[in-house]
Amino acid sequence: MRKKIWREAGASYLLLSPTLFVLLLFIIGPILFAVFLAFHKVQLLGTATFEFVGLDNFKRIAGDLRAKIALWNTIKYVAIVVPCQTILALVLAATLNAGLKGQKWFRIIYFLPTLTSSAVLTLIFMWMYNENGLINHLLEMFGLPTYNWIGDPKMALNAIMMMNIWSTAPFYMVIYLAALQDIPDSLYEAAELDGANSVQKFWYVTVPYLRPVTSFVVVMGLIGTFQLFDQSYIFSGGSGGPNNSTLTVVLLIYQYAFKTLGTMGYAAALAVALAIIILVATLLQRKFSKEESLY
Amino acid sequence: MKLKKWVAAAGVTSMLFGSALAGCSNGEEKTAGKANEGAKDEKVEVTLAGWGGNPTEQKLLQQTLDEFEKKHPNIKVKYEVISDQYMDVIKTRLVGGEGPDVFYLDAFEAPALIKTGVLEPLDHYVTDDFDINDFEKPLLDAFKGEDGKIYGFPKDYSTLALFYNKKMFQEAGLEVPKTWDELREAAKKLTKGKKVYGFGVAPELARLYYIAESKGGKVVTDNKASFADPKVVEALQPIVDMHLKDKSAAQPSEVGAGWGGEMFGQGKAAMVIEGNWAIPFLKDTFPNLEYGTAEVPTIDGKKATMAYTVAYVMNKQSKKKKAAWELISFLTGKEGMKIWTSKGLALPTRKSVAAELGFDKDELRGPIVAGASYATVWQNGTNLPTITNNFNNQFVSAFLGQRSLADALKEAQETANKEIEGNK
Numbered sequence: 001m002r003k004k005i006w007r008e009a010g011a012s013y014l015l016l017s018p019t020l021f022v023l024l025l026f027i028i029g030p031i032l033f034a035v036f037l038a039f040h041k042v043q044l045l046g047t048a049t050f051e052f053v054g055l056d057n058f059k060r061i062a063g064d065l066r067a068k069i070a071l072w073n074t075i076k077y078v079a080i081v082v083p084c085q086t087i088l089a090l091v092l093a094a095t096l097n098a099g100l101k102g103q104k105w106f107r108i109i110y111f112l113p114t115l116t117s118s119a120v121l122t123l124i125f126m127w128m129y130n131e132n133g134l135i136n137h138l139l140e141m142f143g144l145p146t147y148n149w150i151g152d153p154k155m156a157l158n159a160i161m162m163m164n165i166w167s168t169a170p171f172y173m174v175i176y177l178a179a180l181q182d183i184p185d186s187l188y189e190a191a192e193l194d195g196a197n198s199v200q201k202f203w204y205v206t207v208p209y210l211r212p213v214t215s216f217v218v219v220m221g222l223i224g225t226f227q228l229f230d231q232s233y234i235f236s237g238g239s240g241g242p243n244n245s246t247l248t249v250v251l252l253i254y255q256y257a258f259k260t261l262g263t264m265g266y267a268a269a270l271a272v273a274l275a276i277i278i279l280v281a282t283l284l285q286r287k288f289s290k291e292e293s294l295y
Numbered sequence: 296m297k298l299k300k301w302v303a304a305a306g307v308t309s310m311l312f313g314s315a316l317a318g319c320s321n322g323e324e325k326t327a328g329k330a331n332e333g334a335k336d337e338k339v340e341v342t343l344a345g346w347g348g349n350p351t352e353q354k355l356l357q358q359t360l361d362e363f364e365k366k367h368p369n370i371k372v373k374y375e376v377i378s379d380q381y382m383d384v385i386k387t388r389l390v391g392g393e394g395p396d397v398f399y400l401d402a403f404e405a406p407a408l409i410k411t412g413v414l415e416p417l418d419h420y421v422t423d424d425f426d427i428n429d430f431e432k433p434l435l436d437a438f439k440g441e442d443g444k445i446y447g448f449p450k451d452y453s454t455l456a457l458f459y460n461k462k463m464f465q466e467a468g469l470e471v472p473k474t475w476d477e478l479r480e481a482a483k484k485l486t487k488g489k490k491v492y493g494f495g496v497a498p499e500l501a502r503l504y505y506i507a508e509s510k511g512g513k514v515v516t517d518n519k520a521s522f523a524d525p526k527v528v529e530a531l532q533p534i535v536d537m538h539l540k541d542k543s544a545a546q547p548s549e550v551g552a553g554w555g556g557e558m559f560g561q562g563k564a565a566m567v568i569e570g571n572w573a574i575p576f577l578k579d580t581f582p583n584l585e586y587g588t589a590e591v592p593t594i595d596g597k598k599a600t601m602a603y604t605v606a607y608v609m610n611k612q613s614k615k616k617k618a619a620w621e622l623i624s625f626l627t628g629k630e631g632m633k634i635w636t637s638k639g640l641a642l643p644t645r646k647s648v649a650a651e652l653g654f655d656k657d658e659l660r661g662p663i664v665a666g667a668s669y670a671t672v673w674q675n676g677t678n679l680p681t682i683t684n685n686f687n688n689q690f691v692s693a694f695l696g697q698r699s700l701a702d703a704l705k706e707a708q709e710t711a712n713k714e715i716e717g718n719k
Contacts, residue, residue, distance in 0.1 A: 043411070044390040045386060045389055045390055045408075045411040045412075045413050046411040046412035046413050047412065048390075060717050063713065063717075064713070064714070064717070065709075065710050065713065066710060066714070130551040131548065131549055131550055131551040132550070132551035133551065148548065148549055150548055151546065151548035151549060151691075151695075152695065153691065153692060153695070153697065154697075238380070239684060239687065239688065240688065241687060241688045241691060242688070242691040242692070242695075243688055243689055243691050243692040243697070244688050244689075255684075258383045258386065258387070259382075259383070259680065259684075260680065260681055260714075260718060261386070261407050261408075261411060262718060263717075263718055266717070266718075
C-alpha cells in the first residue's frame with residue numbers, strides 16, 4: 001500500500017519536475033533571494049559581500065525623499081489610469097458589440113496598439129509629443145495652448161498617462177468583449193419588455209453582469225500600473241526627470257539596483273515594499289467588489 | 296501523506312538541481328582547460344567591449360585592431376559593442392564573472408569602479424617604451440586610484456568649445472563673444488522669438504560644472520554635494536536668467552531637438568557649447584551649415600572649460616592578462632593612438648601624437664585642443680554620479696522658472712547627501 005502511494009506520487013512529481021524546476025529556479029528562487037537581499041547591505045562588484053543589517057533598508061525608505069516622490073507619482077498614475085482605462089475599455093467593448101457595420105474591423109484596429117511593443121510606442125509618442133510634433137500642431141490648429149510635453153515637469157507624467165490609457169484600454173476591451181458575448185439575450189429582452197432604453201439596458205444589465213470581469217480588469221490594471229517602468233524610463237532616459245516628475249517606484253528600484261554601486265539591498269527592500277503595497281491595494285479592491293455583489 | 300509527497304518532491308528536485316549544477320561545473324572546467332591550452336600554442340582571444348560610435352569611428356577602430364592583430368599574430372581581438380546602458384551592462388557582466396578582458400571606462404564612472412577592486416592596476420605592466428609621461432597629466436590622473444596606482448590609460452578626450460553660426464553672426468553684425476557678458480548680449484541680439492534662440496544650453500551638471508565653480512564655489516566637497524553654496528548659485532544664475540528673463544537661451548527639447556548639436560545644426564540656436572563629437576555629426580547631418588568654433592568665453596577674465604575622457608581598462612578577473620595588456624598598450628601607445636585619432640574624430644591624449652597630427656592648428660578643432668591646458672576633467676570622487684543625478688533633476692525646475700535656483704539647489708543638495716549617507 002505504502003509503496004503504491006510512493007510510486008504514484010513519485011511518478012507524478014517526476015512528470016511535474018521540469019515545470020517545478022523552472023518555477024523554483026526562475027520565480028520562487030529569485031523571490032526568496034530578493035527578500036534575503038532586502039535585509040542585507042550588498043556589494044556585488046569585486047568581492048561580493050552580504051552584511052546583515054536587519055530592518056535598516058526599510059527604515060531608510062521612510063527618510064528617502066526620492067522614494068516618497070516616486071510613490072506619490074506612482075499612486076497618482078494608478079489613481080488616474082486604472083479608472084480611465086477600465087471605463088474606456090467597457091465603453092469601447094459595448095459599442096463594438098452593439099452590431100455596428102464593420103465592427104470586426106474596428107475591433108482589429110482598436111486592438112492594434114496593444115500588439116505594439118511598449119518601447120516602440122513610447123518612442124513614437126515621444127516623437128508626437130515633441131515641441132514641434134503632431135500633438136502640438138493639432139492643438140495649435142484648434143487654437144489650444146501647446147505644451148513642452150517631455151521637458152516640462154508638470155506635463156511629463158500626464159503625457160505618459162495618456163499614452164498608456166490609449167495603449168492598454170484595448171487589451172481590456174477584448175476581455176470585456178468576450179464577456180459581453182456571454183450575456184444572455186433573454187436579459188435584454190426582459191429589460192425591453194419592462195420598457196428600458198439602451199442607456200438603462202447598459203447600466204442595469206450589462207454593467208452588473210460584467211462585475212466579475214471588471215474586478216479582474218481592475219486588479220490586473222492595478223498590478224500593471226503600479227509596475228510602470230519602461231515608459232517613464234524611455235521618456236526620461238532613465239533619470240526620472242525632469243525634476244523627478246516621471247520617477248516611479250520601479251524606476252527608482254532600477255536606479256538603486258544597477259546605477260549606484262552597493263545599493264542592491266536597498267533596491268530589494270523597495271521592491272518588497274512595492275509588492276506589499278500592490279497586495280494591499282488588490283485586497284482592498286477585492287473587499288469592495290465583494291461587498292457590492294452581495295445585494 | 297502530505298509530508299511524504301513533499302519529501303518526494305524535494306528529493307526529485309534536489310536531484311535535478313544537483314545534476315544540472317554538476318553539468319554546469321563540468322562544462323566550465325572544460326572550457327577553462329581549453330583556454331589554458333590555447334595560451335600555449337593556439338591563438339588567444341581577447342574580448343574588447345565598448346560603446347559603438349558612428350560608422351567612420353567603427354571603421355577606424357577596426358583598422359587599429361587589424362593593425363594590432365597583424366603585429367601580434369597569436370592574439371585575436373573580439374570586439375563587442377554595447378550600444379545602450381553601457382555601464383549597467385558592464386557592471387552586471389562583471390558581477391557575473393563574464394566581464395570583457397578590456398573595456399572602455401568613462402572618467403566620470405572611474406573612481407567608483409576602481410574602488411570596488413574589479414580593475415587590474417596597470418603600473419607593473421608599463422615599460423619605458425610605453426612612455427607614460429607622454430600622456431596629458433590631468434587626463435591620466437583621472438584614472439588613478441586612491442592608492443596612487445593607474446587603472447586605465449586614456450584613449451582620447453574632448454573639451455568644450457563655443458560653436459557659432461557664421462551666417463547669423465554676419466546678419467546681426469556681431470563679433471564672436473570673448474566673455475560671458477558679451478555672449479549674453481550677443482544671444483539677445485541673435486534671438487528671433489521662439490524660432491531661433493541665441494544660445495542653446497544643456498541644463499546638466501556635466502556641461503555646467505566649470506561655470507558653477509567659476510565664482511569660487513565648489514560643487515563637490517569631501518565627496519559630498521556642496522552646490523547650494525551661494526557662490527555656485529551666483530555663478531549659475533545668469534544661465535537661468537538668460538532663459539527666463541532675456542528669453543535668449545533654450546534647452547534642445549524646447550525646440551524639439553535631441554541635443555545641442557542637433558539644435559545648432561537645425562538653425563534653432565545661433566550658439567551652443569559642444570565638444571569635438573559635434574564636428575563629425577554636423578559634417579554628416581548638416582553639410583551646408585557654415586559655422587566656426589572658438590574657445591569658451593571667459594568668466595571674470597578666467598578661461599574655463601570641461602574635458603571628458605575615456606580610458607581602456609583591464610578586468611581583474613581576466614584570464615588573459617598578458618594579451619590584454621598587449622592590446623591596451625598598443626591602443627594607447629603612440630602607434631595605435633595615431634591610427635585611432637588620425638581623422639580627428641577623437642583627440643589624442645599623448646602629447647607626441649597630438650604634435651604630430653597637428654590638430655591644434657585645425658580651424659575647427661584648434662579651440663577644442665587649446666582648452667585642454669585649462670579644462671576641468673569631468674570627474675570628482677565616487678559620488679559624482681549620485682550628485683549629478685540630483686543636480687540635473689532639480690536644476691531643470693529652476694531653469695523652467697518653477698522655483699528659485701537657490702531653493703532648487705538646496706533641496707537637490709540635501710537629497711543627494713542623504714542618498715550618499717544612506718549608501719555608506
